[in-house]
Amino acid sequence: QDKITWRMQTYAGPALAAHVIDPAIEMFNKIAGDRMQIELFYADQLVPTGELFRAMQKGTIDAVQSDDDSMASPTEVTVFGGYFPFASRYSLDVPVLFNQYGLNAIWDEEYSKVGVKHISAGAWDPCHFATKDPINSLADLQGKRVFTFPTAGRFLSQFGVVPVTLPWEDIEVAVQTGELDGIAWSGITEDYTVGWADVTNYFLTNNISGAWAGSFFANMDRWNELPEDLQTLFRVCCDQSHYYRQWWYWGGEASLRVNGDKMQLTSIPDAEWAQVEQAATKFWDEIAAESEVKAKVVEVFKQYNADMAKAGRPYRYG
């Protein structure tokens, strides 16, 4: 029997990938041995991130790790992948939403329609601003050219942020060449890991979203060709990657706020930040009005957040 070979491309550049995907793939390859090997490629290596979806659909790439938003997926759920503003508070919220509140089924259905297998969604890190100049109030956001997620960018532009989309690998250089004033793409753990902490000076503690949703996908035919045990192994390794992120980010965020010496922390006062949170509810409704599927997802978010609020501490404070 022939060895199966897959090509997989991730949204992450090598520095980040060393944490969020390399270990999982190494594990997969070690266990699958002569039966199957996955060759991993980093951000923009084989195809640009914006073309990932199509490349997977056509079979140029067999599997992808990304959020729906960054890989420009043509589905109804794209806006929710990545950091949908204020949809989550903790990184445990995302797996609960997918596994217990029905998002898995919605995602599965939407992706099946376009010939792609949605394998597994996980919670990744929170979204904060890292900037060259300090942000102490909403007014400081005015005119800042910031690299962020497409959907987050759409939301933030009402506060004067100018969202810029560039290839992930070019961000660090773009901050230095003046193409960008900052980044709203990750938590502080990533800022330090990928080198953004070296080119920015300030970290804003207010976050736009507690954790983002990112997923593993595969070309539908390739997935169906896999024997069941290899499918299972693949899922297990995805879970390994999700699990790694849970503690890596949770611990890293706290530790770097306390011990990191490359970025100074600033905050926007709660009362002022409430405007942003309010704007998010309006934004949710706008998105829900766009289609039935979107309305369904927003409904789930609302239900979930209401439940959490009722559950009280430690789920939600206040």
Added chain:
Amino acid sequence: MSYEMIALFMFALMMLMLFTGQRVFAAIGGVAAVSALMLWGTGGTDIPFSAAMKLMKWYPLLTLPMFIFMGYVLSESRIADDLYRMFHVWMGPVSGGLAIGTIGLMVLISAMNGLSVAGMAIGATIALPELLRRGYDKRMVTGVIQAGSSLGILVPPSVVLVLYAMIARQPVGQLWLAGVVPGLLMAALFILYIAIRCRLNPALGPVMPRVDLAEYDRVSEHPLRLNFIVLAAVVAIPLVVWAGLLPPKSALGAALGAGALAFLLRRHPAVYKDLFLKEKHRLLFSGVLPLVIFAAMMVPFVNGWTSLVESSAIGAMTAFLAAVLKGRMNRDVFETSVRQTLAISCMFMWIILAALGFGAVFDGLGAVKAIDDLFTERLGLDPWMILILMQLSFLLMGTFLDDTAMLVIVAPLYVPLVKALGFDLIWYGVLYTITTQIAYMTPPFGYNLFLMRAMAPPDITLRDIYGSIAPFVGVMVLALALIMAFPQIALWLPETVYGK
């Protein structure tokens, strides 16, 4: 087919296409397309096109047409003529001086554009005929022009360093600064070489007879007026302060001092006339032009007011305006520069497009890991050996490959390795650029060679052109060795400015 076989096939096919004279971009792109189909089947049909999307998102590539345009405006409008005459007049009386002056000219031109094409064009059309007429050794001077113009990619701004920055993911600003001292060092080495040879054999670069310079000693038809100098100072001093080059107090002090001196001189008409009114003094001011263009582009960039690509557009615009203001921008010049810019930009872009596709296939083959293993594990070499081998392989490839293709295809293999070995990637960018400069001149494939062949007068044979470069390549290899041995030559300036 096994991956090794495909890799071998790719290489063989590319060589075949190159040696039978197909266009470089077609050779590279065609190989990419064929092997993508072999590797992916029908899924591979997208690879060449998705390279175009990748290219579109590479925003620093926007600087490429800008710098090319700048170069053509400079060479076509001949606003560099005065610059040339300045060197001519001041250096002529020295043995080998015109050749030395030509290197100086090339340095200034390099500061105003990002490639070596402009330098070549100016050198071959303005300097070369004059050098030959003055009895300079033809072998030496063709070499001077080719070597001197290659400084265009090392002295900022530099298109090659922009491309390197894109691939190695290093900040362009630091790379450009890193090129300054090595560029000046190399120019100094060229000058040293010329001076020594002309010292040993004065016939190579005859001294210009005084009578020929007499006209420049006469009072100029457009003498420099004191008012003009004052005006220039009034504009320049705030600029200097604004750019942070001098603290306000010392700038003011210098201005007052100069003013007092000028006032005193004015009272002694004989001295004044001797010092200010001659044609050769007026020419000195032509050196201001490159500085203005350079500053217009670099000051806003280095201060972070404009981004890299925006600054390149400012540079293009400034060069254009300078040509208009000097009355040199007629219809013909305009059309030619615009057309040539398109032709050369297209040439570059299509090579990059093809090479990006090629690179993706190469990546898909796992070539990166293979080379890595080969160098570090199988051969078990120490870092310096590996680095030297890499440079040698670049030099070898540079004889027959275009530098962009070389970069796009090989850098993804080498850059991670260089980093893993613990070397500085800014420094390595400078090494790469010097290698590229050499590649521009070494036969059979070299842009400067091509241009020289196309523009040289008939009494310069192909043998002359090929023969002329040998000593200069020697000097460049020496510079390469120096910078390898003393990385601070490259790194001192960026580290000082960016205060790492």
Added chain:
Amino acid sequence: MRVIRAYVRIIDAVNLRLGRVVMYGIFVMVAVLLWSSVSKTFFLPSLWTLETAQFAMVAYYMLGGPYSLQLGSNVRMDLFYHNWSDRRKAWFDAVTVLFLLFYLGVLLYGGLGSTAYSLGYWGDQPLAFFAGLATGAEEIGRVERSPTAWRPVMWPIKVVMCTGVLLMLLQALSEFFKDIARLRGVEL
């Protein structure tokens, strides 16, 4: 023969005219970038400048490509080539140009696929899709937008790119005919 002569004349003329227009695209890029610097320094930075400049750049070199091919500005590694007789050059060119045509063909095919995708077609028969669009058998589906905050639709630039590649292909074919004519010693 007449047909070929007409083909060469028309294609060369079209690409020449196009090139002579597209070459001014350099000023479009300059203008956009200058506006970008000005608006950023004095007002708010604009959302659209960088991407617009990128689109302009792509149009510039894609549509300008055929003209540059015609001008012969694409370099060759001419170790041997340089010394060959014109006839010999024509011989080799006539053969190796097939390689160029193949490359451009794959490029075009990929471009059409990508354009079809940008109009909401997700199958792998882009040609059938375009044919279907013409006959009304297919419909435009979800229109692809650039994943940026400005969100421009992507199909126009992809159409421009395909046009450029197509014209490049036609120009390469014209060069091929010229080589053949040179070999047979006829004037075109």
